Amino acid sequence: xxxxxxxxxxxxxxxxxxxxxxxETAAAALALADGTRDDDDIAVALAERFDDPEGTLASDxxxxxxxxxxxxxxxx
Amino acid sequence: MTGPNGVTDxxxxxxxxxxxxxxxxxxxxxxxxxxxxxxxxxxxxxxxNPLKLKLDSPELTRDEWLATIDQAVDLGVVQIGFSGGxxxxxxxxxxxxxxxxxxxxxxxxxxxxxxxxxDALLGALLDAGLxxxxxxxxxxxxxxxxxxxxxxxxxxKVETLRRVATRDVAxxxxxxxxxxxxxxxxxxxxxxxxxGIRRLELANVQFYGWAYKNRGALMPTREQxxxxxxxxxxxxxxxxxxxxxxxxxxDYFEELPKPCMHGWGQLALTVTPDGRVLPxxxxxxxxxxxxxxxxxxxxxDAWYASDAFNAFRGxxxxxxxxxxxxxxxxxxxxxxxxxxxxxxxxxxTDPACARSDQHEIVVAYRDREADDAWVPRRLDPALL
Numbered sequence: 001x002x003x004x005x006x007x008x009x010x011x012x013x014x015x016x017x018x019x020x021x022x023x024e025t026a027a028a029a030l031a032l033a034d035g036t037r038d039d040d041d042i043a044v045a046l047a048e049r050f051d052d053p054e055g056t057l058a059s060d061x062x063x064x065x066x067x068x069x070x071x072x073x074x075x076x
Numbered sequence: 077m078t079g080p081n082g083v084t085d086x087x088x089x090x091x092x093x094x095x096x097x098x099x100x101x102x103x104x105x106x107x108x109x110x111x112x113x114x115x116x117x118x119x120x121x122x123x124x125n126p127l128k129l130k131l132d133s134p135e136l137t138r139d140e141w142l143a144t145i146d147q148a149v150d151l152g153v154v155q156i157g158f159s160g161g162x163x164x165x166x167x168x169x170x171x172x173x174x175x176x177x178x179x180x181x182x183x184x185x186x187x188x189x190x191x192x193x194x195d196a197l198l199g200a201l202l203d204a205g206l207x208x209x210x211x212x213x214x215x216x217x218x219x220x221x222x223x224x225x226x227x228x229x230x231x232x233k234v235e236t237l238r239r240v241a242t243r244d245v246a247x248x249x250x251x252x253x254x255x256x257x258x259x260x261x262x263x264x265x266x267x268x269x270x271x272g273i274r275r276l277e278l279a280n281v282q283f284y285g286w287a288y289k290n291r292g293a294l295m296p297t298r299e300q301x302x303x304x305x306x307x308x309x310x311x312x313x314x315x316x317x318x319x320x321x322x323x324x325x326x327d328y329f330e331e332l333p334k335p336c337m338h339g340w341g342q343l344a345l346t347v348t349p350d351g352r353v354l355p356x357x358x359x360x361x362x363x364x365x366x367x368x369x370x371x372x373x374x375x376x377d378a379w380y381a382s383d384a385f386n387a388f389r390g391x392x393x394x395x396x397x398x399x400x401x402x403x404x405x406x407x408x409x410x411x412x413x414x415x416x417x418x419x420x421x422x423x424x425t426d427p428a429c430a431r432s433d434q435h436e437i438v439v440a441y442r443d444r445e446a447d448d449a450w451v452p453r454r455l456d457p458a459l460l
Contacts, residue, residue: 001246002183002207004154012154014183016208016246016275019106019155072274072320 001073003030015073025050029061033074039065100380102341102389104152109346109357110141112170114161118189119226119452120214122252122287122294125161126360129455131350133371138169140370142176144347147375149180153345159187159357161349164197171200178205185210187250190236191229198240208246210277211237215257216267224256226452237271248275255293255446258300265311268319276319278308280326284358288417292447301329328442332403333410333426340388340412345379353378355385358413362422388412393423397431 002014003022011027013020022030028049032042042065043058050057068074114129136144145156156177163170163186170186177184186201190211213233214224221230240247249271251257251264261278268276280301283291296304308323315321327334337344337356346354351370354360359367365387368378379385387393391404398409409415410426418427418437425432 004181004183006152006154014154014207016210016248017155017157017185070317070320 001068003027013068013073015071025057025060026064029064030068033065038076102380103343105148105343105345105379106153107155107157107344108145108148108153109157109159109344110144110163110173111159111161111346111348111357112141112163112166112173113349115165116160116162116189116453117165117191117227118162118214118229119454120224120252120286121290121450121452122254122281123453124282124285124287124358125453126285127289127456129453133350135166135349136347136351136370138172140351141169141173144351144370144375145173145176145180145182147370148345149177149182151376151379154182155185156182157185157187162189162192164188164192167192167197167200171197171204174201174206175204178207183207188212189225189229190233190240193236193240195239198243202243202245206245208248209240210248210250211240212250212252213237213264213267214251215260216251216263217260220257220260226454234271241272246275247273248277249273250277250279252279252281253296253304254281254287255296255300258296258304261304261307265307265321269315274319276321277324278304278321279324280304282324282326282358283328284361284413284417286451286453288361290450291441292444293450295328295442295444295446296326297446298329298442301326327411327414327426327428328438330428331430333407333414333428335407336411336413336426339408341379341385342389345375353382353385355388356413359384361413362416364416364422388422395423395425397433398425401431 004012004014011022013022013030025046028046029042032045039062043061046061047057065074065076069076113135114125158170158173174184184206185208186206187210211233213221215221218228218230222228237249249268253261264278280296281287281294287294305323305325308321312321341355344356346357347370348354352367353370353375354367365384367384368382391399394404394409398404410429412422414428415424415426416422419434424434427434427437429435
């Protein structure tokens, strides 16, 4: 899979024969998923950049990465 | 992939729908399918290529293809597929096109039956940036495969599949399902599991081109379809996280039509071997439309300004019951090509829809006695 930025800055994930539109948080999380960080590292790094008023950031990150791993787009 | 995880659209082939930079209100294309040639060494009776395989004008040259890719990317295309016929029959051009598409930032997909993908070509394609290979099999064993493909290539395909699996490229195994091979579905699943396949696409045949001509022999039985769906669901659950399985239902057996191409002229375009620009690979079956050509039109004009691409955009072209249907922007009235093939009217409600007053056409075909004979896909002088 590949993270893609359109000319207007919007982010998407390019996967086999598919395009998945991403919001900014998801794009930021995936940009950090480079093989050197685990889920918690990514959540910590994101918490420095995004507000997390409901305290769900870590579990959201985990759910996103779980979904992508299940589809075979990334390995953990 | 739904829910609050930041994935805003789970449907796969979608993307940001902005119309910034143009005043047409029409969103830009996101995917391009390049059909390099209709030539193929296989003779599968379910091929969706047109019956008339002989081209009216020569195949596009490499330079014409590269210019087409450039224009498509300039418009917003980020997914590019290479298909046919068999695209590896033009190996040098395929490598050059993959390289150009990659350099322009697109994700590249090779859709092949795998019989010509030797190590040299595979290496050149990977060097050019190829991201994904989809290899098809006709059946999970040699004899049935040869019956369907008209040639004995199963062992060759397995060899290619194993070689690709060792390389750093996404791999999908594809098997088109129909009456002749549907009972082999358990063996297809076992084959895929044994080979360590991560992505498996099981697509029930869609009836266009040769498949439409041969649908009497290819139409699965209801038992096959229902048994298949249950078996795939069970296997998907068991192999969760190991193998991702897509099972595409045949729309003749569903009550609602497929949201074909996510709408006519909404996301995708196809360019045929001789340069016609289509909203979907089967669109030439609609003989009442004249499609633009990259030799006489820009891709931009084809997408935004051609009559063919604008014919079924939006909802104003729809007749009843589509026009007032609560699903009109979910399935877009179904498939235009199927509507034309079955009713002779491309604006008709897709007869696959139970709300169509011509749904009986689909029901009658689905329930009728199967034909034993089919016509192998090959150049047939009678069809020229």
